Amino acid sequence: MVTLDELIESLPENRQVPFMKLRNLMVENLGKNVIEKINTNAIDYHLPLSIFPNGDPSNSDLPLHIVSIASQKRYIGLYSCNFENSGFFNKLKADYVSIRKTKSCVGKGCIRFDKVENIPYNIISNFVKEMSLKQLLTIMKTK
DSSP states (O other): OOOHHHHHHHSOHHHHHHHHHHHHHHHHHHOTTOEEEEOSSEEEEEEOTTTOTTOBTTBTTSOEEEEEEEEOSSOEEEEESSOTTSHHHHHHHHHHHHHOSSOOOBOSSEEEESSGGGOOHHHHHHHHHHOOHHHHHHHHHHO
8 A cells, every 4th residue: 555655755746746736625625425545646536335335336345436636657637437427527627628728638537737837726626626425426326
């Protein structure tokens, strides 16, 4: 198991502060019911089985994966897990595309921040705040 400090130290120097800012946004806004899991190059956020007993659609024995932030070779990625077609993730993508001066780096379930100085923390913060437990559970019950 990797610790948060080990993960941050393993990142390129120019990504350490932006990655921690994104992590802090998640911790501050997702709420106390969410589990944070540190991996080699990512931090994942899950709803525990005690809240969503059906578990993750890929493996019902695992907690529901909500969102991840990851350091990839050329960018920091924000991944919407199991909610890529939800209204709030589509709004986040649209808001991000609207402020980009260059070609957007948006995929079906991810946003790639290739220039860390252009990460829109305020837009991401609003996105995370909109992901209420009630909304997440409602979306998953309709899947």
